[in-house]
Structure formats: structure tokens, C-alpha cells
Amino acid sequence: MTITIKDVAKKANVSIATVSLVLHNHKRISPATKKKVMRAVDELNYHPSRIARGLVMQQTHNIGFLLTNDHFLRTEPFYTHIFLGSEFEARDHNYYVLLNTIPNKFNECDYLPRFILEKNVDGVIIAGKVPSEIITCMEVYKVPIVFIDYYPVAGEYSAVLIDNVQGGEKATEHLIEYGHRQIGFLGGDMIHPSIRDRLQGYKNALEKFKIPFSSKNIVTGESATNRKCGYHAAELLLQSSKNITAIFACNDAMALGAMQYIKKTGKKIPSDISIIGFDDVLEDLSSDPPLSSIRVPKVDMGIEGVRLLMEYISSNKPKKVLISVDLVSRDSVLKINGKY
Amino acid sequence: MTITIKDVAKKANVSIATVSLVLHNHKRISPATKKKVMRAVDELNYHPSRIARGLVMQQTHNIGFLLTNDHFLRTEPFYTHIFLGSEFEARDHNYYVLLNTIPNKFNECDYLPRFILEKNVDGVIIAGKVPSEIITCMEVYKVPIVFIDYYPVAGEYSAVLIDNVQGGEKATEHLIEYGHRQIGFLGGDMIHPSIRDRLQGYKNALEKFKIPFSSKNIVTGESATNRKCGYHAAELLLQSSKNITAIFACNDAMALGAMQYIKKTGKKIPSDISIIGFDDVLEDLSSDPPLSSIRVPKVDMGIEGVRLLMEYISSNKPKKVLISVDLVSRDSVLKINGKY
DNA sequence: CTGAAAGCGCTAACAT
DNA sequence: ATGTTAGCGCTTTCAG
Numbered sequence: 001m002t003i004t005i006k007d008v009a010k011k012a013n014v015s016i017a018t019v020s021l022v023l024h025n026h027k028r029i030s031p032a033t034k035k036k037v038m039r040a041v042d043e044l045n046y047h048p049s050r051i052a053r054g055l056v057m058q059q060t061h062n063i064g065f066l067l068t069n070d071h072f073l074r075t076e077p078f079y080t081h082i083f084l085g086s087e088f089e090a091r092d093h094n095y096y097v098l099l100n101t102i103p104n105k106f107n108e109c110d111y112l113p114r115f116i117l118e119k120n121v122d123g124v125i126i127a128g129k130v131p132s133e134i135i136t137c138m139e140v141y142k143v144p145i146v147f148i149d150y151y152p153v154a155g156e157y158s159a160v161l162i163d164n165v166q167g168g169e170k171a172t173e174h175l176i177e178y179g180h181r182q183i184g185f186l187g188g189d190m191i192h193p194s195i196r197d198r199l200q201g202y203k204n205a206l207e208k209f210k211i212p213f214s215s216k217n218i219v220t221g222e223s224a225t226n227r228k229c230g231y232h233a234a235e236l237l238l239q240s241s242k243n244i245t246a247i248f249a250c251n252d253a254m255a256l257g258a259m260q261y262i263k264k265t266g267k268k269i270p271s272d273i274s275i276i277g278f279d280d281v282l283e284d285l286s287s288d289p290p291l292s293s294i295r296v297p298k299v300d301m302g303i304e305g306v307r308l309l310m311e312y313i314s315s316n317k318p319k320k321v322l323i324s325v326d327l328v329s330r331d332s333v334l335k336i337n338g339k340y
Numbered sequence: 341m342t343i344t345i346k347d348v349a350k351k352a353n354v355s356i357a358t359v360s361l362v363l364h365n366h367k368r369i370s371p372a373t374k375k376k377v378m379r380a381v382d383e384l385n386y387h388p389s390r391i392a393r394g395l396v397m398q399q400t401h402n403i404g405f406l407l408t409n410d411h412f413l414r415t416e417p418f419y420t421h422i423f424l425g426s427e428f429e430a431r432d433h434n435y436y437v438l439l440n441t442i443p444n445k446f447n448e449c450d451y452l453p454r455f456i457l458e459k460n461v462d463g464v465i466i467a468g469k470v471p472s473e474i475i476t477c478m479e480v481y482k483v484p485i486v487f488i489d490y491y492p493v494a495g496e497y498s499a500v501l502i503d504n505v506q507g508g509e510k511a512t513e514h515l516i517e518y519g520h521r522q523i524g525f526l527g528g529d530m531i532h533p534s535i536r537d538r539l540q541g542y543k544n545a546l547e548k549f550k551i552p553f554s555s556k557n558i559v560t561g562e563s564a565t566n567r568k569c570g571y572h573a574a575e576l577l578l579q580s581s582k583n584i585t586a587i588f589a590c591n592d593a594m595a596l597g598a599m600q601y602i603k604k605t606g607k608k609i610p611s612d613i614s615i616i617g618f619d620d621v622l623e624d625l626s627s628d629p630p631l632s633s634i635r636v637p638k639v640d641m642g643i644e645g646v647r648l649l650m651e652y653i654s655s656n657k658p659k660k661v662l663i664s665v666d667l668v669s670r671d672s673v674l675k676i677n678g679k680y
Numbered sequence: 681c682t683g684a685a686a687g688c689g690c691t692a693a694c695a696t
Numbered sequence: 697a698t699g700t701t702a703g704c705g706c707t708t709t710c711a712g
Contacts, residue, residue, distance in 0.1 A: 002459060004705055015683045020707055028681055047457040051400060052705030054391045056688045072424070077417050084412070087439055096438045096455065099427055115436065117387040119342060288628030344689055355699045360691060368697055392689030396704045 003044050012040035023048065063090055063309060064115045064124035064143075065099045071128045072101040076253055076281040078298060079127050082148055085302020086125060093310055095122075106131040116141055123309045126150065129192060144312045148305045151193070151320075158308040158318040160301050164194045167294040167325040168201015169208075171248045171276045174292070174327050176209050179336035180246035180274060183211075186233045186258055187250045188222030195225065198250045198278060216241050225250060230257025238265070238273075245273060245336060252277035252293055259287065259332075270334035280328050290330035297323060343384050352380035363388065403430055403649060404455045404464035404483075405439045411468045412441045416593055416621040418638060419467050422488055425642020426465060433650055435462075446471040456481055463649045466490065469532060484652045488645045491533065491660075498648040498658040500641050504534045507634040507665040508541015509548075511588045511616045514632070514667055516549050519676035520586035520614060523551075526573045526598055527590045528562030535565065538590045538618060556581050565590060570597025578605070578613075585613060585676060592617035592633055599627065599672075610674035620668050629671035636665050 009016040014033060021029050022037040040046070054060050065086055071079045083099065090097045098121060100113040115121045116138065123144035126135075135152050138145065146158040175183050185202050187195050199218070206213050219237045222229035230249060234257065238244060249255035255277030262273055269275060269289055280295040304321055312318060349356040354373060361369050362377040380386075394400045405426055411419045423439065430437045438461060440453040455461045456478065463484035466475075475492050478485065486498040515523050525542050527535050539558070546553050559576045562569035570589060574597065578584060589595035595617030602613055609615060609629055620635040644661055652658060 006705080016706080017684075017708080018682055021682085024707085030681060033682080047454075047459075049395075049705055050454075050458040050460045051391055051394045052688095053707075054688095055389075055395050055690090055705080056707050058688070060391060077420065080417065080420055087441075091440075094454070096440075096460075098436045098438070100431075100436075101427075114387075114390075114434070118390040119387075120390045120436075346689080356690080357692080357700075358698055361698085364691085370697060373698080389689055392704090393691075394704095395689080395706090396691050398704070 003046055005046070005048065007044055008037065008040045008046050011044060012037045059122050060120050061094060062096050062098050062115065062121045063306065064113060064121040065097050066113065066124055066126045066130065067099070067101050067128060068104050068130055069101050070104050076279070078279060078281050081298035082127050082302040082305070085299035086306050087302070088299070089303040089306035093306065095306070102130065102134060104131070106133045112137055116143055123313055125305045125309060144309060146305050146308045146312060148301055149194070156318050158312045158320065160304045160308060160321045160323060162194065162296055162301075163322050163324045164197030165201045165204065167278060168198035168248070169205045170201070170325065170327045171278060171294050172202045172205035173208070174329070175246040175248060175274060175276060175333060176205060176211065178274070178333055181211055182241070182243045182245050183217065184237045184241060184244045184247040185218040185250070186230060186237065186247060186254050187218065187220035188225040188229045188233065188254065190220050195250050202248055217244065226253050227257035227260070230254030231261045232257070234258035234261040238262070246333065247273060247275045249275060249277050252279045252281045252291060255291055255293070256287060259291070270332050274333040276333055289332050292330045292332045293328050295326045295328045343386055345386070345388065347384055348377065348380045348386050351384060352377045399462050400460050401434060402436050402438050402455065402461045403646065404453060404461040405437050406453065406464055406466045406470065407439070407441050407468060408444045408470055409441050410444050416619070418619060418621050421638035422467050422642040422645070425639035426646050427642070428639070429643040429646035433646065435646070442470065442474060444471070446473045452477055456483055463653055465645045465649060484649060486645050486648045486652060488641055489534070496658050498652045498660065500644045500648060500661045500663060502534065502636055502641075503662050503664045504537030505541045505544065507618060508538035508588070509545045510541070510665065510667045511618060511634050512542045512545035513548070514669070515586040515588060515614060515616060515673060516545060516551065518614070518673055521551055522581070522583045522585050523557065524577045524581060524584045524587040525558040525590070526570060526577065526587060526594050527558065527560035528565040528569045528573065528594065530560050535590050542588055557584065566593050567597035567600070570594030571601045572597070574598035574601040578602070586673065587613060587615045589615060589617050592619045592621045592631060595631055595633070596627060599631070610672050614673040616673055632670045632673045633668050634665045635668045637663060
């Protein structure tokens with residue numbers, strides 16, 4: 001039999017109102033009764049029911065975490081890590097996070113996550129690109145939203161975004177500083193703002209070092225950014241541009257695919273071709289050679305997302321945070337001359 | 341302004357009780373009013389508040405998912421995938437899953453997950469090994485529990501367990517069938533029942549093929565089963581047993597570490613030494629060469645866990661499910677002769 | 681400083 | 697067949 005506020009009240013010889021007041025540290029309460037009540041609470045090991053509290057307070061202490069099926073199913077633990085970060089931070093705020101995936105294509109408002117329809121969350125985090133229709137539908141419910149790693153075309157929201165331009169620059173500059181001049185770029189899904197920004201970073205770096213940009217060195221026709229696309233893109237690139245010495249792949253998955261192709265042609269990495277990825281999704285998982293990459297602090301992004309959500313819930317003011325990224329130099333990039 | 345059952349009742353010109361009955365498909369309700377109510381529900385886009393329903397029904401439609409910090413933080417997506425499976429299946433049952441990590445060491449009852457103390461879950465899934473103290477503490481709350489990939493020393497619970505003995509046999513038999521006779525075993529944390537079972541499988545296979553067991557071929561002194569331990573264990577093994585041609589590592593992490601050591605000594609995999617892991621945690625992530633392993637259906641285990649929990653909640657009968665595993669043959673094992 | 685009482689949104693006896 | 701009503705466990709005015 002579960003113990004309630006009544007049991008505590010009875011045991012402490014006070015009303016349930018008093019118990020509630022004590023629990024909320026209400027000022028006008030005598031130290032004596034406070035002590036009395038706390039004793040009863042301890043002895044009974046009482047914890048208020050979250051459900052009951054939620055009903056009267058009109059708040060759930062849950063936050064929703066939204067992801068498309070595609071992102072949920074990715075083998076690289078990118079969004080998983082963001083989720084984990086959210087989970088961490090949420091706990092510190094006494095919140096739980098409810099995960100929910102949505103289809104990649106979205107039509108009817110009815111398919112909104114149950115936790116929104118059933119008013120089971122105080123706010124939601126949307127991670128990664130989602131169909132714009134769902135955002136429109138959610139507007140109706142006036143639920144606080146923060147975006148992580150995506151920003152919708154319209155509207156004003158809280159968001160934590162990766163500095164993709166900076167990351168693209170860092171990756172490319174690293175290759176340049178290691179003596180490379182003929183640098184390929186492997187892209188895909190160029191509608192995605194992140195990928196576009198990474199390409200922009202690539203161009204910026206080239207320009208900074210006065211290296212002429214050649215459209216023959218970039219391949220951007222792939223539909224997605226997975227390993228298979230990387231394999232295919234590398235094939236295209238290396239067959240048309242024979243003098244490439246280094247490649248910047250727009251993410252690690254593509255880099256991995258590219259490495260596979262390169263090895264298959266009998267070339268060695270990095271002695272024949274250097275390569276750098278983006279996301280640092282492999283961490284200590286092995287690739288051979290270990291892949292240099294741009295590290296994205298995924299867990300931190302999740303943490304920051306929850307913070308922004310808490311802030312928004314109390315202040316109602318949206319706020320954007322730009323996350324900077326770091327180069328992680330491993331063994332997939334070769335220094336080809338002493339310059340720099 | 342959020343819309344409630346009252347709004348529906350008013351709009352449909354009935355009492356709230358009728359609305360509730362309609363929503364629950366109660367028999368004695370005239371088709372006419374049913375239609376009337378449903379119209380109102382649709383037009384208002386009404387969804388019952390989960391919180392309110394939970395309060396009166398004394399059930400939350402949440403399930404808790406418990407993991408130690410260590411397991412939560414592992415880079416290999418093992419428990420993550422189990423969690424994902426649970427999430428999938430939970431949704432089908434109209435449940436949400438609340439994730440909560442616990443410290444690896446456990447003392448006081450007070451540190452029990454909030455969702456238990458605050459009665460915010462109808463049952464919990466415990467994945468992986470957890471300190472026995474926490475189980476004792478939870479007993480008090482009489483919360484339905486199902487274990488995944490672990491079974492406590494005492495008590496009678498629902499559980500979904502891997503057939504580790506079978507897996508160990510399959511791995512070892514594979515090596516034997518590929519002609520290997522001097523086969524090393526890399527273990528660690530031998531208190532863990534899973535690891536012991538895998539070793540047992542190894543011994544069974546040896547015996548089945550009348551290959552003498554030599555304690556010099558197994559190293560079980562490592563404290564954990566991560567990459568570093570694998571590296572170290574391989575070092576120990578290969579320095580003492582020079583004629584080893586194949587290794588069965590008790591999990592993929594250790595196998596990876598071992599591969600790293602082997603490569604460092606200049607030996608080639610699989611031509612000099614074959615190796616097989618367990619868990620198949622790498623999936624399509626690259627190791628070089630791709631690691632043969634024993635595939636554990638992680639997502640399915642999560643699904644099965646939720647099913648068992650649902651079953652237990654309604655029947656109150658614990659039930660154990662043994663999950664069988666499969667060999668995944670990739671390129672890390674060499675056939676060294678035609679002998680079977 | 682403390683207690684009585686209303687009510688959060690819903691379900692399920694019990695009436696009608 | 698439908699409506700009335702009493703709670704579920706809690707918070708929070710409002711009286712005393």
C-alpha cells in the first residue's frame with residue numbers, strides 16, 4: 001500500500017495542508033511543526049506523487065525529445081549522445097526526458113507525439129532536421145521548443161547549433177597546413193544547412209590561403225551522407241581529379257566510405273591520400289588508420305539544449321547558442337612537406 | 341487554453357461521464373450519442389490528459405529503464421540498442437520509457453531512482469549488472485521488474501538473457517572448424533555470469549572436438565572487459581603461449597584491444613592470428629579487418645523485455661526468456677586447413 | 681501559524 | 697442509456 005500525504009499528516013498530527021507547506025519550505029511555519037513533519041516524512045519514507053502534483057500544478061516535469069526515425073536508427077552514436085546529455089542535465093533539474101521518434105515524412109497533425117497531445121511534457125527538444133510540417137502542427141499547442149543541430153526556415157526559436165563554417169575551415173586549414181593543395185570535398189544532401197556551411201568553411205579556408213577553388217574537386221551530388229554515399233563520392237572524385245592528395249569529407253560516415261573505396265583501389269591512407277572527417281563519431285572505435293576529424297561536443301549539446309529549454313520555460317525568451325568545434329588530429333592526414 | 345473532457349461534454353450536450361464511457365468503448369452507449377461525442381472529440385481535437393487519467397487509474401503508463409553509469413557511458417552501443425528496442429515496443433503498448441542511471445556502487449535506499457520513489461512508473465527494466473543492494477531496496481516498493489542481460493543471485497524475476505554458453509560454443513567451434521587447435525580465450529571480470537558462461541562454451545566446444553584444454557591458453561585476470569584490458573590480455577597470452585593461432589575474445593571491445601596489440605607486434609590478422617569477438621557491437625563500423633563475432637540481437641532483447649514486463653504486470657507471473665545468438669563471419673578468421 | 685475546503689481532469693460506482 | 701457524484705493525491709487560497 002503506497003503511502004500518501006495523509007499518512008504523513010496523521011503521523012505528525014497536523015493537516016495535509018501543513019505537510020504540503022513544510023515540503024515547500026513555506027515561511028510561516030513554526031520550526032517545531034516543521035521538525036515534527038519532517039520526522040514523519042523520513043520515518044514513512046514519503047515522496048510526493050509526481051502525478052498528483054502534476055495534475056494540480058499543471059506541469060509534468062517531463063521534457064520531450066524528438067528525433068526522426070532515420071536519425072534514431074543511425075548506427076553512429078551522434079544523436080544518441082545528444083540524448084544522453086539531455087538526460088544528464090534534465091535529471092539535475094528534476095526532469096525526465098521522454099524520447100519519441102517521428103516519421104521522416106509528416107502529414108497529419110494527428111500523428112504528433114502523444115506526449116504533446118496528452119499534455120505530458122512541459123517542453124520539447126527537437127534534435128536534427130525534421131519535416132517543417134511537424135513544426136507548424138506543433139505551433140498550435142504552444143509548447144516551448146528548442147532545436148539542437150537544426151534550425152527551421154521560419155520562426156524564432158531557442159537553438160543550440162554547431163559552428164559548421166568554423167569546423168569546415170578548421171578541417172580544411174589543417175590539410176593546407178600539412179602541405180596539401182589539391183583538396184577534395186565530399187558532400188551530400190546539400191539542402192541541409194549544416195553540410196552547406198561545412199562546404200562554405202572549405203571555401204573560406206581555400207580563399208584564406210589563396211588556393212584556387214576548383215569545382216572539379218568537390219562532389220555534392222549524393223542524396224545522403226552515409227558510408228555508401230562516401231564510397232561512391234570518393235569514386236567519382238578520384239576518377240575525375242587524379243591529382244587530389246587530401247579529402248575533407250563532410251562527415252565521418254562519408255569519410256569511412258571513402259576510405260573503403262581508397263583502400264580498394266590499392267592506395268594507402270594517409271601516404272597516398274589524406275582524409276579528414278567531421279563529427280568525430282568514432283571516438284575510440286577503430287578505423288584503420290584512426291580518422292582525424294572535427295570533434296563535436298555531442299553530450300554538451302544535449303546539456304545546453306535542456307538549459308535553454310529551462311530558460312525559455314521561465315523567461316519565454318528564445319536564445320541561440322553556437323557551439324564551437326575542435327580539430328582532432330589522428331593518423332589519417334599526412335604532412336607532405338615542411339612548409340608551415 | 342487546454343481543452344478538457346468538460347469542453348467535449350458541453351459541445352456534445354452530454355455529461356462528462358458519457359464522454360468518458362464513449363472513449364473507453366463502453367458497451368451500453370447508444371450509437372447516436374457515441375457518434376455525437378466522437379464528433380465533438382474530433383472537432384476539438386481532444387486528447388485525455390495522461391496525468392489526470394494516471395491519478396485516478398493509479399497507473400502511469402511509464403516504464404523505468406535502469407542502467408549503471410558505467411554501462412550508460414560505454415562507447416559501444418550495446419545497452420543503447422537495448423534501450424532503443426524497449427522504446428519501440430513501449431510505444432506500441434502506449435507506454436513511455438524513462439531512463440535513469442544509477443551509481444556503480446550503491447548504498448542508501450534514498451538514492452533509488454526518483455521515478456520509483458515518486459510512483460512515476462508501472463514497472464522497471466534493469467539492463468546489465470547492477471549492485472545487488474539496489475535490488476534489495478527496490479523490493480520494498482513491490483515494483484514489477486524485468487532484467488535484461490543480467491540475473492540477480494537471489495530471487496525470482498522475469499528476465500531476458502543471452503545464451504552465452506551457446507555463443508561461446510559457436511565462436512569456438514567456428515575456429516575449430518576452420519582448422520584451429522591452439523585457441524586462446526581472453527576474459528575479464530570473471531565474476532560476471534555472462535563471461536563465465538562464455539568461457540564455459542569455449543570449454544564445451546573444446547571437449548566436443550576432443551581438443552585438450554590448457555589453462556595456459558586462457559587469460560582471465562583482467563578486471564574489466566574493455567579495449568585496454570583486451571590489449572593487455574593479448575600481450576599476456578601471446579607472450580606465454582607462442583603457438584596460438586586463434587583467439588576467442590569474450591567481447592568485441594577486448595577483441596579490438598587484442599587486435600591493436602597483435603598489429604603492433606607486426607603480426608597480421610587473420611593470416612598470423614585469427615580472432616573472433618562477442619556482442620557484434622561494431623556492426624557496420626569499421627575495424628580492419630572486419631571482426632567476426634557472435635551477434636546478439638540487442639534491439640530484440642529490449643523489445644522482449646518490455647513484453648515480459650507487460651506480461652508480468654497483468655499476470656504477476658515471472659518468466660525467463662533465453663535469447664539465442666548467431667555467428668557473424670567476417671574477415672578476422674582464417675581457414676587454415678580443410679579439416680573439419 | 682495552521683486547518684478546512686476547493687479543485688486540477690479524469691474514471692467508475694451508483695442512481696435515475 | 698445517461699447523469700450525478702465521489703474520489704485519486706496534491707497545492708493553495710482563505711478563514712480562523
